[in-house]
Amino acid sequence: DTAVSQTPKYLVTQMGNDKSIKCEQNLGHDTMYWYKQDSKKFLKIMFSYNNKELIINETVPNRFSPKSPDKAHLNLHINSLELGDSAVYFCASSQGTSDRWGFRNEQFFGPGTRLTVL
Amino acid sequence: AQKITQTQPGMFVQEKEAVTLDCTYDTSDQSYGLFWYKQPSSGEMIFLIYQGSYDEQNATEGRYSLNFQKARKSANLVISASQLGDSAMYFCAMREGYDNNNDMRFGAGTRLTVKP
Numbered sequence: 001d002t003a004v005s006q007t008p009k010y011l012v013t014q015m016g017n018d019k020s021i022k023c024e025q026n027l028g029h030d031t032m033y034w035y036k037q038d039s040k041k042f043l044k045i046m047f048s049y050n051n052k053e054l055i056i057n058e059t060v061p062n063r064f065s066p067k068s069p070d071k072a073h074l075n076l077h078i079n080s081l082e083l084g085d086s087a088v089y090f091c092a093s094s095q096g097t098s099d100r101w102g103f104r105n106e107q108f109f110g111p112g113t114r115l116t117v118l
Numbered sequence: 119a120q121k122i123t124q125t126q127p128g129m130f131v132q133e134k135e136a137v138t139l140d141c142t143y144d145t146s147d148q149s150y151g152l153f154w155y156k157q158p159s160s161g162e163m164i165f166l167i168y169q170g171s172y173d174e175q176n177a178t179e180g181r182y183s184l185n186f187q188k189a190r191k192s193a194n195l196v197i198s199a200s201q202l203g204d205s206a207m208y209f210c211a212m213r214e215g216y217d218n219n220n221d222m223r224f225g226a227g228t229r230l231t232v233k234p
Contacts (some may be wrong), residue, residue, distance in 0.1 A: 033221075041157075041207055043224040056221045090163060105213070106153060107161035107222060 003027050006091050014080060014118055018046050021076045021113045023091030031055070032074035033107065034066060035090040050066070069095040081117045090110045122210050122225035129230050135183045135214065139195040139228045141210030147171075150214045152193040153222065157207040159180075169193055200232045201226070 004025045013019055022099075025032060034046040047066045048056035054066070061078040074091060092107040121144040131137035143152065154166040169177045169184045177184040185194040197204055209223075210225040 041227050043209060043227075044165075045221045045223070048221060058221070088161065092163070106165045106168055107152070108165065109155075112161045112163075114161075 004091060004093055004108050004110040004115050006089075008113060009111060010114050012116045012118065015081055015083060017081050018079045019081060019115070020078070021089055021091075021115070023074050023076070023110055023112075025093040026092075027093055027095075027108060027110070028070055029074075029093035029095050029108075030110070031094050031105075032068065033092040033094075034070075034074065034076050035092065035109075036060075037088040037090060037112070039087070047074075047076075078115075079086055081115075083117050086115055086117045088114050122212055122223050124208075124210055124225035124228050126215070126228045127226070129228055131197075131230065131232055133198055133202060133232055133234050136196060137200055137230065139191070139197070139208050139210075139230065141194055141225060142190070142192045143210075143212045144191065145212065145214055147214040150212055151187070152184070153211040153213070154182070154193075155209045155211065155224075157209065158203075158206075158225070161207075167195065171209045187207045197230075202232050202234060205230060205232045 007022045031050045033048045035043050037043045046060050049068045052068045065077045068074045090112045091110040094105045094107045123142045150171045156164045167177050167179045167182045169186045176186050181198045182234045183196045207229050208225045209227045211222045213222040214220050
């Protein structure tokens, strides 16, 4: 009954390769996110999708392309991998509606994918 | 632009004692939400507690409470009766606005170590 799942958990690949990370949530949420956590543990938003529509697209290289086939899935495809792409990538999801103030919307995170580019 | 500051890169606390993890934020909005997440060494991100900018009372969730001082723009996390399993990274985060169209910004984190 995993809420937010990501595959693979670990990914080791050579520079220049293309790879994908998959994310699925079974919480019925309508918003999904991708975050990058660097070696210093700094967590930064990359993308946000709401009902399959891109909402947030932070300044990330266009080698990174999110794809949302449906509301429950948000995959991250990375082209021409570079050494600096090595990090832990987290998928998260949240509900669009929440408490009376509309703020809560806590995000539920997947277990993370540790990407190592050699 | 919003900004989250966690000034304590690392903290130590004795088991069974209370500890406060600092978080200050910068926003010009009146409407925002503040969140704390825990990241143990296993790597997952676990939601702990939430405080809305209009909430008049400090949020509490079990051993976690949030010391919300709006005028000072601080949202410190207090963990009471620390346990060894509390050793982890703790992240403060904020989102402005009413919906998910505004992204959540995270602080740099504080690594808490609970000593037996």
